[in-house]
Amino acid sequence: MRRFWMRSLTGQLIALMLLTLLLSQVVFYFINNSERDRTMRSVRQDEFLARAMAVARLVGSTDASVHSEVIGAANTALSRYWISDKPPGDPRDWQQRARRHLLRAVPTALDLKAGEPEANLPPNPRLGENDVPVQEGLAWKPVAYGTGSPSAELLDLRAWNGFGLATEVQPGQWLNAVFAKAEPATLSSRYYVMLGVAALVLSGIAILAARRVGRPLRHLTVAAERLGRGEEVPPVPEAGADDIRHTAEAFNRMQSRLRRFVEDRTRMIAAISHDLRTPITSLRLRAEFIADAETREPMIATLDEMQAMTEATLAFSKGEATTEAARDIDLSALLASLCDDLAAMGQDVEFSEEARMPFRCRPDSLRRALRNVIENAVRYGERARVTMQRTSTGLQMLVEDDGPGIPEADMERVFAPFVRLETSRSRDTGGVGLGLAIARSIVRSHGGDITLANREDGGLQVRLVLPSDHRG
Incomplete structure (x- = not known):
């Protein structure tokens, strides 16, 4: 899962789009809340002023005996009205009085008419006693609401999401009004549903975009891997966005140039050898007609060696020029068959059987490389013990012998063409020096490598490593 989100193109696009969605929602949330709060506050202030000034005009135009009924009819669950015989005075003291009115149940107009002592209008349901802070920095602000309305003092109670008002309705009589409506800070479930739907839609878009971009890239990756293993690769489809299409075009041009270069080199080597x-x-x-045997025999031996080298080079060139199709095989079965064939020919070869190991390769070419390595082990080390195992990075084959080993300084030199550490130069004790060079060339063309190491108990160990992800 971590690999998907951190390394895959689809995961990164989904993460990028979801991050963009989250950031946009956060920015939109603050902008929308700011605008909504400003608009709603203006509307609430107008509604509060309209209702409060209407109550003030009604109280100012009626007898004091009905003021209680008017106040009872005006009270709501979120607002309270009361009459005092003093001006509002200090805003903090007035807010404390307003707090007590908000947190106290009051009778309704119906209760008052019926003469019932019980009040059925509960305290403000949105403001608990601990949730009604006293706001600092309050100040009364004069406000007039319409023609004929009495002048009033307005108090902006932002901490309560409300307002306070005080106005003189009759000489010595002040109408006080307070409104408070604390809104929950949490978002509605509908908002989360819509956010989840938007995230799913954007994730789907990201998956489609990643597939559109990733499909040509996967084709290019597979083609590059197969080309690196020496396989015949058809041209990559030149489709998709301009950047990807140009990359595919460049890859096809590179592949064509490499193929021409290899073919030209192979033809040149084959022509020279021929x-x-x-x-x-x-x-x-001509050397056969030399009478002096001491001169004739070394010269003929040298010419034979030159001819053997030429024939080996020509055979190698023909093998390189022949393009073998890659296919899936059981590498363990191929190696077992090769060892059985060599053992049947009288060579001391042992192979430790392993489980089936599927592998995509050019089997004839790889068999030739393995044969060269095993025959070298028998020729110079008397016997060959072959094992194969699967590792975390791929497949590993070990070929061990009981010979004298190779000096550390010559470990790389033996892979050069026509290099033989055996100094007699006799065809009976060795080839022309192309065996390991051919083997390494073939193994590297399959994406692997060959290394040598001297064993602690004597003998040489040849390690052939092939990558496991070889399916293209």
């Missing part, structure tokens, strides 16, 4: 056969044969025929 052309050398005629003068070498001519020189050998």
Whole structure:
């Protein structure tokens, strides 16, 4: 899961879009809340002033005996009205009185008419006693509401999300009004549902976009991997966005140039090797007529060696020029078959059987590389013990012998073409020095490598490593 979100193109696009959605929602939330609060506060202030000034005009135009009924009819669950014989005075003291009115149940107009002592209008349901802070920095602000309305003092109670008002309705009589409506800070469930729907839609868009971008890239990755293993690769489809299409075009051009370069080099080596056969044969025929045996025999031996090298080079060039199709095989079965064939020919070869190991390769080419390594082990180390195992990074084959080993300084030099550490140069004790060079070339063309190491108990260990992700 971590690999998906951190390394895959689809995961990164989904994460980027969800992060963009989250940031946009946060910004939209604050902007929308600010605008909504400003608009709602203005509307509430107008409604509060309209209702309070209407109550003030009614109280001012009626007899004091009905003021209680008027006040009872005006009270609501979120607002309270009361009459005092003093001006509002200090805003903090007035707010404390307003707090007590808000947190006290009051009778309604119906209760008052019926003469019932019980009050059925409960305290303000949105403000508990601990949730009604006393606001600092309060100040009365004169306000007039319409023609004919008495002048009033307005108090902005932001901490309560409300307002306070005091106005003189008759000489010595002041009408006080307070409104408080604390809104919950949590968002509605509908908002979370819509946010989840938006996230799903954006995730779907991200998946489609990632597939559109990732499909050509996957084709390009597979083609590059197969080309690196020496397989014949058809041109990559040049489709998609301009950047991806240009990349595919560049890859196809590179592949064509590499193929032409390899073919030209192979043809040149094959031509040189072929052309050398005629003068070498001519020189050998002339050497046969030399009467002095001491001169004739070394010369013929040298010409034979040159001819063997030429033939080996020509065979190698022909093998390189032949393009073998890659296919899936059981590498364990291939190696077991090769070891059985060599053992049947009288060579001391042992193979430790392993479980089935599927592998995509050019089997004839890989068999040739393995044969060169195993035959070298038998030729120079008397016997070959072959094992194969799966590792965390791929497949590993070990070929061990009981020979004298190789000096550390020559570990890399033996992979060079025509290099032989055996100094007799006799065909009976070794080849022409192309075996390990061919083997490493083939293994590297499959994405692997060959390394040498001397064993602590004597002998040489050849390690062939092939990548496990070889399916293209």
